[in-house]
Amino acid sequence: MNYFAEDHPYAPLIPIKKRIFDEHSKYQHIEVYETEDLGNMLVLDGAVQLTDKDNFIYHEMITYPALAISKKSDDVLIIGGGDGGTAKEVLKFNKHANVELVDIDEKVIEVSKRFFPEVSSALNKINVVIDDGIEFVKRSDKKRDIIIVDSTDPTPLAEGLFSKEFYEYAHKLSSILVAQTDSPISNRKAHLKAIDNMKKVFKYVYTYLAYIPTYPGSLFSFSIGMDEELGEINDIDIKTRYYSKERFLVSMNDFTKDIME
Numbered sequence: 001m002n003y004f005a006e007d008h009p010y011a012p013l014i015p016i017k018k019r020i021f022d023e024h025s026k027y028q029h030i031e032v033y034e035t036e037d038l039g040n041m042l043v044l045d046g047a048v049q050l051t052d053k054d055n056f057i058y059h060e061m062i063t064y065p066a067l068a069i070s071k072k073s074d075d076v077l078i079i080g081g082g083d084g085g086t087a088k089e090v091l092k093f094n095k096h097a098n099v100e101l102v103d104i105d106e107k108v109i110e111v112s113k114r115f116f117p118e119v120s121s122a123l124n125k126i127n128v129v130i131d132d133g134i135e136f137v138k139r140s141d142k143k144r145d146i147i148i149v150d151s152t153d154p155t156p157l158a159e160g161l162f163s164k165e166f167y168e169y170a171h172k173l174s175s176i177l178v179a180q181t182d183s184p185i186s187n188r189k190a191h192l193k194a195i196d197n198m199k200k201v202f203k204y205v206y207t208y209l210a211y212i213p214t215y216p217g218s219l220f221s222f223s224i225g226m227d228e229e230l231g232e233i234n235d236i237d238i239k240t241r242y243y244s245k246e247r248f249l250v251s252m253n254d255f256t257k258d259i260m261e
């Protein structure tokens with residue numbers, strides 16, 4: 001059996017059949033693998049982004065908590081997320097939403113359309129902008145109901161999307177922002193730093209966890225920054241496979257401190 005493993009001590013071994021795409025874009029190394037059990041898998045700069053089979057966990061959890069909290073979801077800005085999975089969930093929740101997605105790498109969008117037709121199916125229904133996310137929010141003055149930051153790991157390419165400055169620009173446009181804030185197990189330092197930066201800008205920050213079997217550490221986090229304290233969470237009228245209000249609330253209990261500190 002052949003395996004793919006990220007270069008990280010806690011990375012899972014993912015059984016693969018073969019690599020079906022391998023190219024360097026202007027920004028990053030893009031690979032697609034056909035796996036044994038999980039369908040196709042997208043890897044950027046050596047880091048697993050998604051597989052056909054388990055991406056619903058990440059995409060439900062980066063979208064539904066904030067969508068369920070927010071009073072409105074008519075204007076949603078997605079930074080990153082070029083595979084289209086996040087946009088797909090937003091449109092499931094609100095099919096009339098005006099969704100704008102800003103990704104720096106056109107090639108990721110092209111590869112996602114080619115190798116992940118289901119995940120990327122929303123890309124034709126939204127407004128896709130190829131641009132640097134930081135520059136985009138800095139320039140924009142259009143108010144949004146929610147901003148979703150669906151970035152890669154805080155490597156040099158994406159680390160600006162975890163910075164205080166970026167959160168400040170984003171906060172001018174929206175009072176709710178949700179971002180992936182890395183793994184509290186396998187990338188704890190970056191995880192804590194991102195939350196810290198978010199707390200400098202948003203009055204309330206809620207970090208919650210999801211189990212993602214294909215990522216190093218298998219446990220991943222998201223954080224919602226907002227101006228108001230968390231109150232009632234609306235019920236959502238969508239059949240989800242991982243997200244539920246209860247699971248979201250329970251996952252805010254951060255037991256990782258007991259393991260890592």
Ligand code: AG3
Pocket residue numbers: 006047048049050058081082083084085086150151152153180214215216
């Ligand atoms: N983006 C975040 C993936 C980070 C995973 N990190 C890792 N494997 N080292 C996922 C994009 C899905 N739209």
